[in-house]
Amino acid sequence: MQIRCDVRLFVLLLTAFWLGWNAEPALAQAGAGAGVASGYDPRLTFAPLTLPQPVNGYRSSNGSPGPNYWQNEADYELHASLDTEAKQLSTTEIITYTNNSPDVLPSLWVQVEQNIYRKDSRSRVANGGARRRRGGDEAGPTPSTEGYVFDSVEIEQGKQTVKAEYLVDDTRMQIRLATPLSGHGGQLKIHIKYHYAIPGVWGGRTSWGATKSGEIYDMAQWYPRMCVYDDLRGWDTLPYIGAEFYLEYGHFDYFVTAPTAMIVAGSGELVNPKEVLTKTEMERLEQARNSDKTVFIRTPAEVSDPTSRPKQGGTLTWHFHMDHTRDVVWSASPVFVWDAAKINLPDGKKSLAMSVYPPESVGPDAWDKSTEYTKDTIERFSKHWYPYPWPTAVSIAGFSSGMEYPGVVFDGVEDKGPFFFWLTAHEFGHTWFPMIVGSNERRHAFMDEGFNTFIDIEESAEYAGGKYGPKRDLEYSAGGEPPDMILKVLDNAEAGTLMMPADSYPEQLGHPVSYFKGAYGMVLLREQILGPERFDWAFRKYIKDWAFKHPSPSDFFRAMESEGGEDLSWFWRGWYLNNWKYDVAVDKVEGSVVTISNRGQLVLPTPVEVRFKSGEKLRVTLPVETWLQKGTYTWTLEDKAPIGEVVVDPDHVLPDDDRSNNDKKLE
Template structure:
């Protein structure tokens, strides 16, 4: 048959979405004039467990490093997604979007699935020595503050003071919630404070509303103070600054022991959960103070029922961090949360060694009702998690430390730079932990000798499927994972294993991570860096795999003597291995480069070996996403 492949489409010149300029260089690295604004926070929060409310006094210190004078500021109000008139609720026909815990609470709140969102007691602007009431409007999950005096460029700074409170969602809240475990409440507090929208060189204020997909945030420094009932343990992002105020001497000593132990040390044991002596006071409240530098977010969780354990994380260059886990008693078990700190430690150590060193003082895994969600230095997982799934989940959620917590891409616009990159690095952790005990993890590559994941081929075959470049909220529910997670990750597998090879890929990807650590890369920056450092023009791959859902289909057409004719019947090209088996049982292989299809759709290979051919097969190892394997092999009668 005549090949439908058109090389003029595949190899046409490609203009990437974001141009090269003084802010973003042609080699994919930040440009000589790259700038980024900064948002630092001081937060004083009080948890009202009776009313299920959080009351907070917030100060945002915002620094405008851009070359632009800013007449207004935009602030994200993500709690407003729970309002009955929110875009997120209305667009989904009243069904709550987002994650739900994998364990139902023992006793839930009345079935109410909306709140009033943020309720502001005051909003003020402090500029210089002047503090005045802010002129602001609220639109869905955003607030615009209109400044009486514009904020100057190149280092202009002001403070925003916000006093607010809100009703804490129940388990239906998804990424933030409260629920009742068997022995006590657990509060998972995320998206708990108004935070600055990003102002960048790509589009000015990025004000995409929060309707279900994740986040895009500025970096800064955080001091946050959480006042809770004295019987509660609080786990949060960053370093606990005041352990003497909130822990017993025994717990402080055990914590110090854990900092120097590769084996898990219990800070608060299962037997101590109901022992009043495990808390420094028996009534009233305690205020926990945490600090975290150079981060884009902080979260925390509080419960009277937490078991707490920890172990040392060994980082490159002799540095250390602390792996910790908190969980209710019912989560304990040798195949369950008893292993959490060990999994956390191993994941952080391995990814730090292979890709980029972990920078923060602690990595905390928390069991609660907002499971399967990641934040800087903290992950929320499920109370009933156990077995291989719990290992995979821990590795995946902590893998997000690198994407997008360290490499701060825009999750709402480019989910593949978040979920796809992270799913890709998960493969390594599953393959190496405990000699591959939980491997292989095959979300994104072939099983040995098997077929590619059905979800990926279904995406390539589905005319309605969005591309990898689609905004995260635009994915239909059934295609979100196949596109952003699995196709995104499989693209990385193809880049590393088939196109660049591990040596070139690892060098280029490590440089990309280092260059964009705590910065805001675009897809174009990633594409350019992988090309420049990988030493390959990859425009054909970006166009076929990312900008389109093109199919790959290479077929063996005929065998005539020592000549083999192969055709490309799809529009996607990839380096392709062809194996010839001769009738004397010997074999030979060739890997056809993508340039094979630079100007034609049919390739004739004349073999030097004139021994009669028994069979020819393309992609003999099943490592490519071939859309039709029935034409991959031809046998000579």
């Protein structure tokens, strides 16, 4: 996710969602039958629901992988050389591809995402000639590169290695096989030699740029990557327009040759520290592996000290290894300060939190805190949801900031204060979605951004006793009115549904829908519909079942229903498949009889509080079944004491579209 320029909007909008300030786009159901004019038709809300993806041998009715579930594997060996003079990366790549599907594959599809920077890319046309970051902010007219330049592409199959027949179309490459690849474990190797010009800061998710101290190179989407072949669509070849990724899992060995003066930080474990670090740096690194407090590996003062590198002049090759991952990235700079600390994981296991940043990023509320934030976030999420699976977690200050990858996040050189904490927690939260649970970000952004936005609430609430929280519990402004911005952004018929492809949201609507509505849906599920005990049990099982696999939205829906113990068709239909409004009103109070109506199409468990003139209160929750047959409910209280006021949703936890009808006061 690219959220650099809109994270403050992110916090404000998210706060408003939690308070129920959102006004959903109008119900777009024409000719649906009786009740639509008044805003509610139970035949729509409670109609039988067929989920988009069917149950079969690959995907079970309880939302878990089926007995015949399969997944292909892509392992990578990469030898990269960074030319800082020419601003060019040259790489030799070997992909070992295993076809575990039952199908014979006559061709292979590969993602070549550096081609997004070509003048003729689909992204450039779709965005009107300007690169757009996530959230819709326009980066302005952009330079271009030639994208990938392929020196050779070969296929090694059996004992033969032959020149490959291939076709490049935008950000995809199809390799047509002379001998089709058999299923059930058939394997071949793709050999690719290529180079490309590294984009400047305008590159967004991959770039090079200059700080006051020196250059930083953030290298992402830096190698051709296999498209996913799955049981849902066969080859999933959506082009790279700007939304994020869908990738196969595998094992990675990658080697980065860079000028000796540079520190290279990347995904996974550094295999050859003796070849690229000084004796002092190795000793400090070992100390950090056993320290809960941050330890400098390379201090700010040592950045300008030539003896902080093992030799002078020439190049060094850094070797990294990472297992069970869908991607790897790295960054290189001669001006990196480097610090680290131990991460304590469940069952006594450990990982290592690390940060690299230029000297100008040093500060007591800035990058001095990066490793501490990283450590705390990963420890908390590992305990609550699923153990962190990799040997290191690296936070990197550079120019491709506000973006996450397996084991690495890229943040900004100037980040500091609460903003930096929220950003770090959010980016490392993506470890769980979609790095561990490998959903399709280009098609279903809410399973990535929405789920992660939901879990990072916890970190804000608990770090340092809530120093940067609570993230969703700001008080109403004077008079109880929501910010105009929320109404303008969300009360919009063009917002689309949570099920729309990520690239299809118009301009500023991507974040409000996929991030905030996606996260608020999870809060409603946990706190209002299932309750924490049932929700947490079901969600943890979903994460465990789909760790390093590819779930669909239907798998998630079924998992939460099966283990949560509720038929939630009405919620999936209203919140995810449509943008239905929720609006429950107190119509009248006559003696001890209260009449309440549902005026929207969405239903939710609804708290109602009766405030007696004596000062006593009675609170009940109307279940969704209240609206199963009709839109009006008449409640006759057993207590005949005089009523002073009746209030729907007294704590403002629900997304009520019209709060002016939520209470009725009696004289």
